[in-house]
Amino acid sequence: MMLLLQASLPRITQPAIVAIALIYFAIVAVIATWATRKTKNERDFFVAGAGVGLWTLAIAKMAASLSGFSFVGGPGLVYTIGLAGVFIILPGALSNALGAWVLAKKLRLLGEARGLLTVPAAIGARYRSPSAQGLAALGILIAVIGYMATNLLALGIVIEAIFGTSLGAGIWIGTGIILAYSVAGGILAGIYTDVFQGSVMALSSLMVLGFALKSGGGLTNISHTIMAADSHFLGPWGSAGPITALSYFFVFSMGSLGQPNVIHKFYMLKDPRQLKWYLLLMSVALLTGQLIYIAIGVAIKALVVGGAIAPLVKADQATPTFLLHFAPVLVAGLVFSGVAAAIMATVNSFMNAGAAALTLDIPLAFGKKLSDELLWGRISTVILALVAAGVAQVSGTLVAFLGIFGWGMFASTIAPALAIGLNWNGATRAGAIASICTGLTLTLVGGTLGYLKIITLPKGVDVASLSLITSLLVFFVVSWLTRKNAAGELDADIQLVMET
Amino acid sequence: MRLLGGAGHPRSYRRRALTFLVLKSIVLRLAVFFLVVIAAGYTGSFFAASWAPWCIAIGTCGALMSLMALGAVRRGHMAPVLRWVFALMFIWCAGCFAVALAMPDNEGDGGALLFGFPLRSTIVLLGIAVVPILVFPIAWALTFDSAMLSEEDLRKLREAQAAMALARNSAEGADA
Numbered sequence: 001m002m003l004l005l006q007a008s009l010p011r012i013t014q015p016a017i018v019a020i021a022l023i024y025f026a027i028v029a030v031i032a033t034w035a036t037r038k039t040k041n042e043r044d045f046f047v048a049g050a051g052v053g054l055w056t057l058a059i060a061k062m063a064a065s066l067s068g069f070s071f072v073g074g075p076g077l078v079y080t081i082g083l084a085g086v087f088i089i090l091p092g093a094l095s096n097a098l099g100a101w102v103l104a105k106k107l108r109l110l111g112e113a114r115g116l117l118t119v120p121a122a123i124g125a126r127y128r129s130p131s132a133q134g135l136a137a138l139g140i141l142i143a144v145i146g147y148m149a150t151n152l153l154a155l156g157i158v159i160e161a162i163f164g165t166s167l168g169a170g171i172w173i174g175t176g177i178i179l180a181y182s183v184a185g186g187i188l189a190g191i192y193t194d195v196f197q198g199s200v201m202a203l204s205s206l207m208v209l210g211f212a213l214k215s216g217g218g219l220t221n222i223s224h225t226i227m228a229a230d231s232h233f234l235g236p237w238g239s240a241g242p243i244t245a246l247s248y249f250f251v252f253s254m255g256s257l258g259q260p261n262v263i264h265k266f267y268m269l270k271d272p273r274q275l276k277w278y279l280l281l282m283s284v285a286l287l288t289g290q291l292i293y294i295a296i297g298v299a300i301k302a303l304v305v306g307g308a309i310a311p312l313v314k315a316d317q318a319t320p321t322f323l324l325h326f327a328p329v330l331v332a333g334l335v336f337s338g339v340a341a342a343i344m345a346t347v348n349s350f351m352n353a354g355a356a357a358l359t360l361d362i363p364l365a366f367g368k369k370l371s372d373e374l375l376w377g378r379i380s381t382v383i384l385a386l387v388a389a390g391v392a393q394v395s396g397t398l399v400a401f402l403g404i405f406g407w408g409m410f411a412s413t414i415a416p417a418l419a420i421g422l423n424w425n426g427a428t429r430a431g432a433i434a435s436i437c438t439g440l441t442l443t444l445v446g447g448t449l450g451y452l453k454i455i456t457l458p459k460g461v462d463v464a465s466l467s468l469i470t471s472l473l474v475f476f477v478v479s480w481l482t483r484k485n486a487a488g489e490l491d492a493d494i495q496l497v498m499e500t
Numbered sequence: 501m502r503l504l505g506g507a508g509h510p511r512s513y514r515r516r517a518l519t520f521l522v523l524k525s526i527v528l529r530l531a532v533f534f535l536v537v538i539a540a541g542y543t544g545s546f547f548a549a550s551w552a553p554w555c556i557a558i559g560t561c562g563a564l565m566s567l568m569a570l571g572a573v574r575r576g577h578m579a580p581v582l583r584w585v586f587a588l589m590f591i592w593c594a595g596c597f598a599v600a601l602a603m604p605d606n607e608g609d610g611g612a613l614l615f616g617f618p619l620r621s622t623i624v625l626l627g628i629a630v631v632p633i634l635v636f637p638i639a640w641a642l643t644f645d646s647a648m649l650s651e652e653d654l655r656k657l658r659e660a661q662a663a664m665a666l667a668r669n670s671a672e673g674a675d676a
Contacts, residue, residue, distance in 0.1 A: 090629050097636035101571035219616030231608035236600045236624040242553035250560045276644040280637035423570045458545045500657045
């Protein structure tokens with residue numbers, strides 16, 4: 001589902017693009033250095049000292065939500081399967097609203113009440129269960145490595161294309177840059193670099209929309225050109241069919257409730273009353289950042305079927321091909337920096353989520369608490385980054401498989417226990433543990449069997465969708481069966497937050 | 501819970517608590533119902549059933565709105581405007597999907613366009629992207645103070661939590 005930069009990009013080593021990329025990396029370094037000096041303790045490292053303003057939160061959440069997939073893999077997917085590929089980003093308005101009503105206020109207040117630093121800690125507090133916390137952290141840890149590996153490979157490919165390095169060198173250079181500020185400044189450095197990176201992404205996305213419309217002679221002309229050549233591409237389900245499109249819609253709307261790199265940021269908001277304008281800002285930010293996704297995918301299809309350019313050898317070449325042929329070199333440089341920005345922002349958030357799981361949540365599940373959590377947080381960040389970069393370098397097609405089940409595992413292990421549990425007094429510890437185990441098992445086993453082609457699912461149905469719907473239903477059924485335990489598993493201060 | 505509604509007014513408390521339970525119960529049942537509909541859709545997809553996409557589309561819209569409503573139920577109450585917003589947005593989103601699923605394919609040469617895009621696709625884009633991005637942020641902001649978190653709510657919560665922490669510390673001190 002989340003195929004990301006599987007092909008190598010064409011070489012784009014041009015002085016202007018290299019200069020813009022260097023300026024971009026220099027600005028990231030300056031922001032990171034500034035933020036690193038402010039990182040004094042584990043609270044700064046894991047939740048930015050819970051002192052972030054609304055604008056910062058919204059832009060950083062947007063940056064963390066959009067990976068390199070939105071800039072390169074996504075347009076390539078739209079070029080391949082038409083509008084069905086858009087259903088990955090289309091539920092953004094709905095999933096933002098869902099997150100606001102279901103999680104935003106409750107996570108923020110719970111974080112304040114208990115001094116929480118991680119998403120699994122909220123599950124642990126809700127059900128008074130270190131086991132549930134540990135299992136959720138395990139799911140995050142497994143998924144984080146896969147997702148990071150996918151994104152580090154993508155970053156390596158971008159660096160290879162811009163600077164003319166080898167792919168391996170690109171992966172390790174990219175890993176080193178992110179690691180430098182993630183280890184030193186944790187999420188505090190990450191969130192302020194995210195603001196810059198998110199701004200670059202939004203600006204480049206807006207500019208590309210204009211050039212995409214211009215390249216095809218306006219939206220109506222683009223539509224006519226494509227419809228004359230391919231009668232399915234611009235249909236609501238593209239050429240992949242309704243089940244594929246609607247499965248994307250289901251997984252990427254409901255599953256957004258389980259993305260730790262995004263929902264974790266609610267802890268960081270300084271004043272919970274600022275949430276009043278959160279949804280508006282977040283929706284605008286996300287919409288702006290996503291314009292490039294559909295604009296390039298559709299424009300490049302029109303250009304290919306209209307004979308302006310040759311058919312693409314690989315779908316992931318849609319963005320670089322478009323930029324190199326139909327946008328000024330400065331815009332191309334900005335967008336390539338935007339791609340790097342999107343990947344770096346996502347990887348930083350995942351590094352922090354994984355380090356938190358290793359340092360805080362998993363030891364707690366075994367009844368232990370590490371003595372110097374800031375130091376161990378930094379060590380865990382290095383270990384995770386090295387493992388993920390190693391996987392990215394040696395795994396070949398496996399990296400795509402890891403990326404595919406990463407998103408699904410977050411969704412199926414976190415969303416039911418956390419999002420529904422914080423809004424329903426009747427949810428039980430047994431229900432939470434059963435749903436987390438279901439999500440873990442189905443995603444791992446189903447994903448592996450699918451990857452090895454031992455099982456084949458109907459067209460459009462994927463393991464992530466089946467895991468998510470099953471874990472949601474298991475959560476309700478087991479909670480209902482064990483409902484007599486519900487009241488006794490809810491601490492008074494947690495109940496107070498749930499009822500506020 | 502004092503925040504649940506007037507500890508000094510038992511009748512009011514019971515009435516509100518009952519409303520709270522009833523409203524939550526209805527919303528929860530709706531959420532479970534729509535999740536079962538989605539599951540039925542996926543089951544149907546194994547048999548290439550023609551109704552499978554309908555189930556996934558309508559079930560997902562229903563589950564999303566039910567869960568939003570679940571998050572919006574608070575102290576035995578959901579702002580009336582939000583009840584309308586969630587109900588109408590369900591009808592709107594599910595309706596747009598239904599129209600797109602029911603209409604015949606017409607995205608070939610000479611097919612009808614709306615706002616520069618094929619008709620069915622524009623309906624879906626309006627249904628699940630454009631209109632929600634206009635409606636939900638406004639509904640959220642307009643009801644935030646009264647139905648989500650006011651200054652007073654926050655002050656009361658922090659006072660109650662401070663009192664709980666004090667009681668907990670006293671109990672631990674006594675045990676020690």
